[in-house]
Amino acid sequence: MSFIGKTGPDLKSLAPVAWLICLLLFNGMEAFAQDGDGNVPPAVEQDSDAAIEPSDSPQPVAAAGGIPDSEEAITQGRQLFNGNCKVCHAINEVVVGPALAGIHERRPVEWIHAFVKNSQKVIQSGDTYAVNLFNQYNKTQMPPFNFSDEEINSILAYIKNETDNPVQANSPAEAVDGNQQGGSGGGSGISSDYLAIIVAALLVVLLLVLVVLILVVAVLNKYLGQRADLDPADKEIVQGGVKVSDIVKSRPFIAFVIFLFVSILAKTVLDSLFLVGIQQGYQPEQPIAFSHKLHAGQYQINCNYCHTGVYKAKSANIPSVNICMNCHNTIKTESPEIQKLYSAVENNKPIEWVRIHNLPDLAYFNHSQHVNVGGVECQTCHGQIQEMEVVYQHAELTMGWCINCHRETEINAEGNEYYDKLVKLHNANTGEPFRVKDIGGLECSKCHY
Amino acid sequence: MLYKSELKSLAGCILVVAGLSACSANGDYPGTEYAPQMYHSVPYEPLSQITDESAGGWLSSSGNQTAEFYNSNPHNPNRMTMREPAENTVKRAGSLPYRYPKDTAGSTYYLDLAAQTLRNPLPENEEILAGGRLLYDNFCSPCHGGAGAGDGPVGEVYKGVPNFSAGRYAEMTEGHIFHVITHGQGRMWPYASQVDPEERWKIVRYVQTLQKQQ
Numbered sequence: 330m331s332f333i334g335k336t337g338p339d340l341k342s343l344a345p346v347a348w349l350i351c352l353l354l355f356n357g358m359e360a361f362a363q364d365g366d367g368n369v370p371p372a373v374e375q376d377s378d379a380a381i382e383p384s385d386s387p388q389p390v391a392a393a394g395g396i397p398d399s400e401e402a403i404t405q406g407r408q409l410f411n412g413n414c415k416v417c418h419a420i421n422e423v424v425v426g427p428a429l430a431g432i433h434e435r436r437p438v439e440w441i442h443a444f445v446k447n448s449q450k451v452i453q454s455g456d457t458y459a460v461n462l463f464n465q466y467n468k469t470q471m472p473p474f475n476f477s478d479e480e481i482n483s484i485l486a487y488i489k490n491e492t493d494n495p496v497q498a499n500s501p502a503e504a505v506d507g508n509q510q511g512g513s514g515g516g517s518g519i520s521s522d523y524l525a526i527i528v529a530a531l532l533v534v535l536l537l538v539l540v541v542l543i544l545v546v547a548v549l550n551k552y553l554g555q556r557a558d559l560d561p562a563d564k565e566i567v568q569g570g571v572k573v574s575d576i577v578k579s580r581p582f583i584a585f586v587i588f589l590f591v592s593i594l595a596k597t598v599l600d601s602l603f604l605v606g607i608q609q610g611y612q613p614e615q616p617i618a619f620s621h622k623l624h625a626g627q628y629q630i631n632c633n634y635c636h637t638g639v640y641k642a643k644s645a646n647i648p649s650v651n652i653c654m655n656c657h658n659t660i661k662t663e664s665p666e667i668q669k670l671y672s673a674v675e676n677n678k679p680i681e682w683v684r685i686h687n688l689p690d691l692a693y694f695n696h697s698q699h700v701n702v703g704g705v706e707c708q709t710c711h712g713q714i715q716e717m718e719v720v721y722q723h724a725e726l727t728m729g730w731c732i733n734c735h736r737e738t739e740i741n742a743e744g745n746e747y748y749d750k751l752v753k754l755h756n757a758n759t760g761e762p763f764r765v766k767d768i769g770g771l772e773c774s775k776c777h778y
Numbered sequence: 779m780l781y782k783s784e785l786k787s788l789a790g791c792i793l794v795v796a797g798l799s800a801c802s803a804n805g806d807y808p809g810t811e812y813a814p815q816m817y818h819s820v821p822y823e824p825l826s827q828i829t830d831e832s833a834g835g836w837l838s839s840s841g842n843q844t845a846e847f848y849n850s851n852p853h854n855p856n857r858m859t860m861r862e863p864a865e866n867t868v869k870r871a872g873s874l875p876y877r878y879p880k881d882t883a884g885s886t887y888y889l890d891l892a893a894q895t896l897r898n899p900l901p902e903n904e905e906i907l908a909g910g911r912l913l914y915d916n917f918c919s920p921c922h923g924g925a926g927a928g929d930g931p932v933g934e935v936y937k938g939v940p941n942f943s944a945g946r947y948a949e950m951t952e953g954h955i956f957h958v959i960t961h962g963q964g965r966m967w968p969y970a971s972q973v974d975p976e977e978r979w980k981i982v983r984y985v986q987t988l989q990k991q992q
Contacts, residue, residue, distance in 0.1 A: 412944025415928065416964060424938040425965055468883060469964075474946070594791050601798030606812030611803040628931045631916040637972050644825050655967045656921075660935055679856055684826050687808065689817040722803070 395438050395478075396485045406487025409480055417471070420491045426466060430492040433485050442481050447473045606689075612721035613683040617669050626715035632707050640701045643694070647682050650674055685722050686711075692728070692776045703765075704741070709734075735770035739763060818847045822859035829857050873899065873975045880961040880968070889957050896953030900979045910984030913977050917969060918985075926988035938965045942988045950989070955982045 410418075417425035432441065436458070444451045444459060448471040451459045463469075476484075553559070576582055624630050633639055638646035650673045661667050673680050688694050699705045708714060712723025724730060739762045742748035748768065755763050769775055803809030811817050815837055819826070827850045834846030850857045868875060878888040900906050915924070921933035926942035933939035940947045959978045962968040973981065 409945070411928075412941050413946065416938045416940040419937060422937070470886070472886075472946075594795065597795050598798060601795065601801060604798075604802035605810050606817075608803040608808045611805075611808045613806045613808070628920060628935075630920045630932065633916040634920065634972070647825060649971070651967075651971055655969075656932060656936060658967060659937070659965065660932075679858065681827070687817070687826070689813075690819040690823070691813075691816045 396433055396482055396489055398486055398489070402483040402486040403490045405480070406483035406485070406490075409476070409484050410487050413474060414484065420488065421495070425469060426471060427462070429488050433489050433492075438482070438485065441485065442478060444471070445474050445476060445481050449473070607725055607727060608687060608722050609725045610721055611685055612719055613685060615683055615719070616680055617666050617682075618719075619666075621714050621717050621720055632714070639696050639707075641697050643696060645696045650680060685720055686726065688726055692731075693778065694776070703738075705738075731776070732771060735765040738765045738770075740765060740768065815846060819849060822851060823849055824860050827857065827859055876956075876960055876970075876975055878957060878960075888961075889954065889963065892957035893951045893954035896951075896956055898952045898956075898979050898982055900976070900983060902983060906980055906983050907987065909977075910980035910982070913973060913981050914984045917972055918981065921966075925991065926985065936965070942985060943991050948989045952982050952986060955985050 414429075418427070418429050420428065420430045422428050436444075440451070440456075440458075448459070448463075452463050624635075625632060632645075635648035635652055636645040637648070637652075638644050650670055653670050654674065657667050657670055669680070700707070710724050711720075714720065714723075740748075742752050742763060748763075751768065752763055755767055764770070801810035814834060818828075818834065828847050829850045831844045831848050833848055837846040849859065851859050854861055878892050881888050914922075919930050921928075921930045921936055921939050922942070923929040923933060923939075928939035928941045930939070942948065956978055957963075958966065959973065959981060960968060960970045960975075969978075
């Protein structure tokens with residue numbers, strides 16, 4: 330303890346000196362990093378690359394040597410970058426290859442030229458930086474590009490421009506927020522809370538009016554009762570000709586109440602009886618909180634992308650994990666819900682989604698027949714699936730529901746020779762359009778066999 | 779009391795209504811089934827799996843069998859009712875399987891081979907193109923964008939999606955495109971499980987029109 334106490338003051342006295350050295354070093358580096366225009370480049374995330382860089386860097390790169398800064402060069406560079414480089418590189422983040430922000434300061438322009446034209450040659454020549462880079466990025470080869478020196482310089486000009494003037498890109502998260510705000514704001518002019526308050530206030534006012542009216546009637550009655558110059562008929566009215574208890578006890582009133590009660594009860598019982606065997610509204614919790622609203626709605630991924638069987642087979646199919654992994658090998662990898670996908674892949678165990686649409690086995694339904702041949706939209710039966718956070722059964726899936734659609738839906742038999750004669754016969758007999766029921770859509774054995 | 783019997787029947791009515799309303803589906807409860815024996819499939823149903831051997835036991839008449847709702851194959855992995863096709867089997871109708879394997883990391887041998895040797899077996903006509911367009915819109919456009927500019931809504935998040943009509947991507951051959959759809963390339967994962975070879979060739983036809991656009 331005493332030892333530390335002794336050295337303590339010494340260290341403290343050294344601290345300002347250390348600070349000074351640090352400051353000097355920092356200033357020196359900044360001076361190095363300054364480009365021709367005297368702009369200080371903003372701090373850029375270079376976590377992965379920094380590891381490779383030798384500790385004594387930044388090297389005195391031929392600052393802005395040969396890199397043009399004209400508008401034309403930057404525009405040309407942007408086009409070339411978007412057309413060729415964007416696949417694997419971004420300015421500020423690691424995509425397949427490293428982030429390119431500040432590359433013109435990290436490496437000499439000649440080295441960049443050589444690497445872009447033939448990266449393998451540079452790596453095979455034993456260049457330490459190139460070899461380290463190659464190993465760090467899982468030995469992914471950067472393909473050779475046939476660019477002229479000017480073209481590479483214009484790309485560098487674009488990268489330099491982006492490095493110096495970072496653009497605030499709209500992140501998708503912000504876009505979502507915007508959408509949601511727009512959605513809730515634009516739905517109905519007044520929010521539901523506000524509406525409830527208005528209704529409550531109205532009710533209170535109406536009650537007050539009622540109380541006042543009753544009071545007025547009572548006062549008037551009292552006043553009239555005190556007067557002696559009324560005829561007997563008027564007196565009867567004033568003294569309350571009709572009593573409430575008389576009405577309540579009257580036979581027609583009791584009969585009416587009983588009738589009302591029995592009919593409401595009967596309707597409720599019948600309605601509930603008709604719900605037996607119908608799973609409309611079934612909304613089970615799924616093993617992964619997958620949102621159709623996000624995937625099919627916001628990102629506009631077609632239903633067919635995951636439900637691969639929908640045009641080809643009886644079942645639309647529930648996607649296997651490899652389809653999820655097409656995107657989620659990269660997107661949202663940290664989310665606990667996405668981690669469930671990874672554990673499914675690692676254990677080679679399918680995800681047990683809960684089936685929502687359980688058509689009774691006594692009826693046959695084929696997706697391809699309806700979607701591919703009939704051209705029925707998914708939403709016709711499944712509802713606005715692209716707006717459902719958690720999917721529920723939208724349709725009744727009863728026989729009446731099926732049959733009704735078969736009765737009403739018109740068929741486009743054009744280009745299908747099979748129906749030519751039938752259409753001709755149909756048109757000769759009736760002026761009605763050609764519907765599903767006319768090609769056997771009401772036959773029992775179409776669906777029950 | 780005078781009204782006791784009336785009150786009793788009223789309570790009875792309310793109970794009946796409450797009991798019946800519990801039959802309808804709601805949240806995790808699928809609702810009461812009217813004729814469960816006719817609703818549940820006896821043969822294996824590809825997309826449902828009930829592994830509980832006693833599920834629906836109250837309906838079974840014989841004691842020595844698995845219960846009414848049980849529908850799962852104990853001989854399959856994970857007791858699924860579906861299986862993957864046996865390895866190296868060939869679909870009866872349609873094209874032969876694609877033989878070039880995926881390149882090992884760092885090599886582009888088979889990709890180059892495919893790019894040089896493969897030819898599209900499908901004719902170049904409107905029908906094929908329309909089919910290719912539909913498939914492209916369904917499977918590719920989320921990332922690659924409607925016009926192949928790499929600006930699909932998912933691509934914006936996924937990053938690193940090329941523009942078909944720019945740079946060396948405009949020069950890629952039909953064989954190259956086919957191989958990449960089949961096995962993936964770079965950041966793109968394989969799509970062989972989603973589109974069969976004939977569909978891939980249709981997509982190739984359509985992508986080639988996207989490459990040529992300005």
